[in-house]
Structure formats: C-alpha cells, structure tokens
Amino acid sequence: xxxxxxxxxxxxxxxQCSFSQYPSNAAEKIVSKVTFxxxxxxxxxxxxxxxxxxxxxxxxxxWYCENGDILQYINYKDDKRDGPWIEYYDYGYYKETGFYLNxxxxxxxxxxxxxxxxxxxxxxxxxxxxxxVKEIDSMQYLLTLDKNWNAIDSVILTPSLLSEIRAKYGDxxxxxxxxxxxxIHFKDKTWQYWDSNGKLIREELxxxxxxxxxxxx
Numbered sequence: 001x002x003x004x005x006x007x008x009x010x011x012x013x014x015x016q017c018s019f020s021q022y023p024s025n026a027a028e029k030i031v032s033k034v035t036f037x038x039x040x041x042x043x044x045x046x047x048x049x050x051x052x053x054x055x056x057x058x059x060x061x062x063w064y065c066e067n068g069d070i071l072q073y074i075n076y077k078d079d080k081r082d083g084p085w086i087e088y089y090d091y092g093y094y095k096e097t098g099f100y101l102n103x104x105x106x107x108x109x110x111x112x113x114x115x116x117x118x119x120x121x122x123x124x125x126x127x128x129x130x131x132x133v134k135e136i137d138s139m140q141y142l143l144t145l146d147k148n149w150n151a152i153d154s155v156i157l158t159p160s161l162l163s164e165i166r167a168k169y170g171d172x173x174x175x176x177x178x179x180x181x182x183x184i185h186f187k188d189k190t191w192q193y194w195d196s197n198g199k200l201i202r203e204e205l206x207x208x209x210x211x212x213x214x215x216x217x
Contacts, residue, residue, distance in 0.1 A: 037052060048061070058077055069090065069091075072086065072088065085097070104127065118198070121191070122192065123188050124185045124188060188208050
C-alpha cells in the first residue's frame with residue numbers, strides 16, 4: 001500500500017510539473033487549432049460531431065441515429081472527404097464502406113443489403129477536373145480542364161446547361177473565370193453484384209469509366 005501511494009503521489013507531482021512548464025496562454029493557443037461543432041436532435045441527442053482545424057472540416061466526422069447508434073463515419077481533410085467512409089444501417093451493420101481521395105471515391109467500395117448479404121463489390125478510379133468558361137467570338141463555351149489546366153472538352157454554354165451546372169455544383173458563376181473543381185470518380189476493373197439471397201447476378205469489367213463487358217447470371 002505504501003509503495004502504491006508513493007508512486008501515485010510522484011506521478012501526480014510529475015504531471016503537475018510538466019504542465020507548469022508551459023504558460024496557460026500557450027496551451028490555449030495549441031488547443032484552439034482544433035474545434036468541434038456538435039449538432040443535436042430536438043430531443044437533445046447528438047446528431048453530428050464535426051471537427052474543424054483552422055476553420056475547415058478536418059478529421060473524423062461522426063453522424064448518429066437519435067438512439068445513439070452510429071449512422072455515418074466520414075474522414076475530412078481541408079474541407080474535402082479524404083480517407084475512410086462508412087455508412088451504417090440503423091441496427092449497426094455496414095451499409096456501404098469505401099475510401100475517398102481528395103473528395104473523389106477511390107479504391108474498393110462494398111455495399112450490403114439490410115440482411116447483411118453483400119450487394120456490390122468494386123473499385124473506383126478517382127479523377128479531378130475543373131470547369132471554366134471562356135468567351136470566343138461573342139460565344140461562351142464551358143471548358144473541362146484537367147489538373148494541369150489543359151482543356152479536355154468544350155461545349156457551348158446554353159442557359160439550360162448553366163441551370164444544370166448550378167443545380168449540380170451550386171451557384172458558382174463568379175468563379176467560372178478561375179475554374180472550380182468537379183470531383184469525378186470512375187468505375188474500374190471488375191464489379192460484381194448479388195441479389196439479397198447471396199446469388200451473383202451480374203459481373204462487369206470497366207476501364208476507368210468505360211464499360212468493357214457485362215455478364216448476367
């Protein structure tokens with residue numbers, strides 16, 4: 001008992017001395033880099049916990065059912081989904097799992113039925129393009145640019161197309177001259193699909209978004 005008490009006292013003193021080496025305002029500055037935004041249901045139960053670093057979503061973001069069960073797990077980096085992504089059914093089993101890379105789906109993605117049978121299994125290939133508007137001979141064109149800002153596609157920017165863009169990506173016409181990112185992910189390699197009884201019903205072969213072949217079973 002005496003030995004345990006002495007160790008406990010010494011450990012307490014060591015901790016106190018360690019913290020006393022740093023001024024309180026310095027510790028506050030370190031902690032202030034990461035903040036958490038907690039959103040609640042009307043019942044008072046936690047709905048979401050969202051970490052921020054320097055004002056941007058960064059870290060493990062968790063969403064909950066009202067009963068407290070985990071609903072969704074998303075990892076963010078600099079306001080973009082980056083890392084593991086997991087969605088759960090209301091009883092706690094995996095509905096869909098995968099990875100994001102710079103806000104685009106990447107690597108293996110698996111989707112399951114409610115009865116725990118696998119629904120689909122396949123791989124995504126991530127790609128990031130940009131949209132920009134350029135005027136040529138009094139005509140506006142919508143350009144699709146790659147990450148090096150080389151034009152890979154162009155179409156005439158009609159009012160209906162502009163409406164579609166606004167609906168899909170938000171009203172960002174003020175950024176058109178600079179371009180804004182459009183996250184794209186393609187199906188790649190072999191994709192398989194099952195029915196809810198576990199029977200394989202379809203197999204597809206993809207090459208970075210291009211469907212090579214499909215077989216029904």
